[in-house]
Amino acid sequence: xxxxSSRRSQPPAAARDxxxxxxxxxxxxxxxxxxxxxxxxxxxxxAVRHTGSxxxxxDAVQATFINAWRQFTRSDPGPLRYDSxxxxxxxxxxxxxxxxxxxxxxxxxxxxxxxAPLHQPDHAEAVAARVDSEKHIQAVRAALAALPVHxxxxxxxxYWAELSVAEAAAVLGVAEGTVxxxxxxxxxxxxxxxxxxx
Amino acid sequence: xxxxxPPPVEKLDAEYADQVRRDLVRKARKRQRPAWVxxxxxxxxxxVITTAVVLLSRPGxxxxxxxxxxxxxxxxxxxxxxxxxxSARVSLDLGQAxxxxxxxxxxxxxxxxxxxxxxxxxxxxQDADSATVRQAxxxxxxxxxxxxxxxxxxFTTAKGYWFQCLGDDLVRSRPSAxxxxxxxxxxxxxxxxxxxxxxxxxxxxxxxxxxxVTLPSVVRMELRIRWTxxxxxxxxxxxxxGAGYIAASQLGAVAKRGEMEVDVRAFDTTGKQVFSxxxxx
Numbered sequence: 001x002x003x004x005s006s007r008r009s010q011p012p013a014a015a016r017d018x019x020x021x022x023x024x025x026x027x028x029x030x031x032x033x034x035x036x037x038x039x040x041x042x043x044x045x046x047a048v049r050h051t052g053s054x055x056x057x058x059d060a061v062q063a064t065f066i067n068a069w070r071q072f073t074r075s076d077p078g079p080l081r082y083d084s085x086x087x088x089x090x091x092x093x094x095x096x097x098x099x100x101x102x103x104x105x106x107x108x109x110x111x112x113x114x115x116a117p118l119h120q121p122d123h124a125e126a127v128a129a130r131v132d133s134e135k136h137i138q139a140v141r142a143a144l145a146a147l148p149v150h151x152x153x154x155x156x157x158x159y160w161a162e163l164s165v166a167e168a169a170a171v172l173g174v175a176e177g178t179v180x181x182x183x184x185x186x187x188x189x190x191x192x193x194x195x196x197x198x
Numbered sequence: 199x200x201x202x203x204p205p206p207v208e209k210l211d212a213e214y215a216d217q218v219r220r221d222l223v224r225k226a227r228k229r230q231r232p233a234w235v236x237x238x239x240x241x242x243x244x245x246v247i248t249t250a251v252v253l254l255s256r257p258g259x260x261x262x263x264x265x266x267x268x269x270x271x272x273x274x275x276x277x278x279x280x281x282x283x284x285s286a287r288v289s290l291d292l293g294q295a296x297x298x299x300x301x302x303x304x305x306x307x308x309x310x311x312x313x314x315x316x317x318x319x320x321x322x323x324q325d326a327d328s329a330t331v332r333q334a335x336x337x338x339x340x341x342x343x344x345x346x347x348x349x350x351x352x353f354t355t356a357k358g359y360w361f362q363c364l365g366d367d368l369v370r371s372r373p374s375a376x377x378x379x380x381x382x383x384x385x386x387x388x389x390x391x392x393x394x395x396x397x398x399x400x401x402x403x404x405x406x407x408x409x410x411v412t413l414p415s416v417v418r419m420e421l422r423i424r425w426t427x428x429x430x431x432x433x434x435x436x437x438x439x440g441a442g443y444i445a446a447s448q449l450g451a452v453a454k455r456g457e458m459e460v461d462v463r464a465f466d467t468t469g470k471q472v473f474s475x476x477x478x479x
Contacts, residue, residue, distance in 0.1 A: 029226035
């Protein structure tokens with residue numbers, strides 16, 4: 001048998017996010033799969049850095065894309081802005097993380113009132129690597145904690161998620177000038193932060 | 199510590215991401231169909247039957263039914279809908295493999311793993327000798343695959359690492375045989391599709407392959423291809439250990455979205471169907 005083509009059962013990759021966006025507006029489920037393939041890594045990295053937890057990030061990634069699909073099926077979000085779906089997805093991820101942070105805080109308060117569980121260490125290498133990574137991220141976040149929340153979020157989006165000022169402004173729902181001002185103020189504070197956390 | 203540099207993050211596990219992606223798309227497809235669709239479909243079906251009965255029961259009316267004149271052929275070929283029960287069932291099971299056959303294939307499978315993982319490979323070819331074979335079955339392969347049968351097996355190494363191999367190729371692995379990786383009663387099957395277009399006897403030939411993991415209670419998987427001119431039989435395999443492989447091929451079918459669909463369904467130990475899905479290509 002002469003094979004003329006061979007491929008996985010995945011939709012053909014759209015050339016641009018705009019094409020993908022249009023397919024999502026037509027509520028094509030395969031476009032959601034393509035969107036996931038393109039941006040799951042970005043959303044995951046954003047969520048890990050935001051929470052300092054891989055487990056929470058895994059949940060957030062799924063919830064982000066489920067919510068993204070819901071937004072398309074509920075009402076037409078209009079044409080894509082910024083030529084990239086990344087800011088839009090990070091805005092959904094940010095909202096999702098805010099909600100889960102509140103829920104986790106309530107759960108933590110509940111658990112703190114319960115008897116201590118038995119300690120069950122996991123020695124798998126992969127888990128150990130994740131734990132090291134989480135420790136590092138939590139240390140960085142602890143250093144950033146001296147900044148006000150809105151400046152911290154701006155740093156995360158512009159420096160860590162590498163969004164443009166305009167894209168970060170869209171995610172945060174503020175003017176571009178506000179983002180610039182927050183970055184400027186944060187940078188003024190950061191030398192001191194770096195000194196304290198050395 | 200430079201706070202403006204993004205802290206390094208480990209990449210999303212590729213296998214996990216693939217599972218989440220398929221799960222998302224499947225759920226999106228399910229949500230797409232509004233609740234009134236089955237009702238409307240049933241009403242339409244009844245209307246068609248009623249019309250047919252009325253037309254056929256008209257005496258002496260053989261001068262050409264008007265309805266036939268209005269049903270002009272459509273420009274775009276469509277995939278035929280064939281009720282599941284209308285397709286015959288064909289087993290692809292060729293029996294258990296011997297221990298030596300399984301071990302030889304397992305060695306080759308782990309050899310395939312080593313170069314990919316470099317020094318971090320979770321198992322080496324020689325680990326096959328002490329591995330515990332959990333299932334090793336010969337499966338009849340389909341036209342277009344190039345071989346008559348293939349060995350599908352799952353095994354665990356002495357360190358507990360679990361592997362699924364197809365012939366000499368590694369399909370998937372995980373640190374533990376007990377890991378369920380997102381499977382639950384609502385979603386008891388997760389799999390990977392591979393569609394290949396070939397030719398045979400001058401005509402197109404579609405080969406659909408599906409490798410999967412399931413809840414342990416699922417023991418049988420069936421696959422059929424529907425295309426613009428009909429439907430293949432249900433090709434079925436029996437498996438255990440929550441993992442398997444199945445393929446179907448169809449002469450005349452083209453691997454093109456809108457011109458073929460692949461139905462898959464799974465059964466538990468009691469013979470109850472617990473899963474069904476459609477791959478649209």
